[in-house]
Amino acid sequence: MIEARGIHVTLGDKVVLDGVDLAVPPGELVALVGPNGAGKSTLLGVLAGDVRPAAGSVQLAGRPLSSYAARESAQHRAVQLQQQGLAFGFRVRDVVAMGRSPWHRTPRAAGDEEVVRAAMVRTDVDRLAERAFPTLSGGEQARTSFARALAQETPVLLLDEPTAALDIRHQEAVLGVARAVASEGAAVVVVLHDLSLAAAYADRICVIADGLVRAAGPPHEVLTEDLLGEVYRHPVRVLDHGGTPVVVPVRAAQEARC
């Protein structure tokens, strides 16, 4: 369970988040969507403990996040950042195993090898296990980082655009795994740009714009043409595809043809 209340964040003069509330109970996958610069990644940073809010607080497993030591918080939440980078040529297997470090010298370390292997299989990087991380493509790096976050085996999982560099197959696979992890009892927060993808996999969607939560709820309630058109400042159509909303932008050429 992770819960943010009344989060205010300012960077310089700019108000990035202006009183945001978000609660994600175990078993739920929440997608954060919104235009560029809306504050999604900042909110994820606040939940992760990277960004200290000017006002408001985050509760992780019933305790203020600020009261956690680094290692303790790493036993409760795992994070996949948008930017993957690695200073040296560690192998994929080593990078995924880094996710086990919060459990070093605890009874749970006994399962390290098995957990690392399972995480690599789940993210389809097991055949890259011996490759050096810097030699991978962007998508392979993203999946390796996702495997690292999974290997951490935490009740809260925070993912910042995990599908940005992925092909369709791996987009679906990654969100499928995130969905499964949520169904196994984790609280999962995913920042996404693809609204249709969010609609297909999220229990709830939280639309953020200009540092505010503009709407939050089940996909079919939140994803309306009026709200999205206003928030993204571009007209969209919301279609129904077997009960799941699909969002497509309106393009000038198409409008003319209709």
Added chain:
Amino acid sequence: MKGSLLAVLTGLLVVALVVGAGQGQLHVPPLEVLGSVLHRIGIDLGPLPTHPRAEDTLWEVRFPRVVLAALVGAALATAGAVMQGIFGNPLAEPAVVGVSSGAAVAAGSVIVFDVAVLGSWTIAVAAFLGGLAATLVVYLLSRAGGRTEVVTLVLTGIALNAMTSAALAFLMFLGDQQAREEIVFWTLGSLNGTRWAAVAVVAPLAAIGIAVALVLARRLDLLALGDRAAFHVGVDVERLRLAAIVVVALLTAAAVCFCGIIAFVGLVVPHLVRMVAGPGHLLLVPASALGGAALLTFADLWARTAVDNADLPIGMLTSLVGGPFFLWLIRRSRRTAGGWS
């Protein structure tokens, strides 16, 4: 893999020490060197040196020198490995970025102003404080967002080295003839005239520094993920950084305080170890320490035997060999990083 690499490097170090101790104006065969050591520690094995002055030469001149060479090499290579870890950059090295010369300036001031408040430890403590200040400056100026760009790091090093060489020049200007000679000899880096007293100061500094580096090794691996991701897997990044910076300053001070500036050992050794054994610090740190010790012991042997009756400055030799290596590394990292990033 891990055990065999460390075993090979240990063997190399023993060979370096034994051969190094035997070579010089008075030649002592390796077996006699071993015999002398074994007899001294109470094992009556192997031949004793046959030459009447050999025993004294070994114990008063050669052994302190090869032991100090090994300690300084180990300290420099470990400092390089740790520094590259916290900078997230394989080009960071105490001498290249100006930490060694920062330590040298502080130590040089002690010589010129004739401060001796702490006895034989005075220079070492001054070198430590100077090195610490220099490391902090480089760190604060060249690191942004958990990474150090190659170009920023190298330029920061140029600026710091320019300032410190100016400070050393000023110290030479201030000092008397003797202090001047001492500083010159020292900016070139040399192990000439090493006594056991120097070993007694350097050994504990190097031992503590290497031990702490070993403790930090696992967390240095995680730091390769970048500051934020390292925090996400449980590293207290601020504390790790601070500890690592103190370790770098301590190890650099251990190397600089009696032997002056010996560049590039901390660059070459960890790089070679990474090529053989990968970037994991749990192996990189001890392997660099052993490899650095062996390398500098051999380098010192070369420095004092390459030219008859002359003791070449070892810092000059390491720069002569390490400089081209550094250029090659810059080119390579430029290619692999796709530009100056």
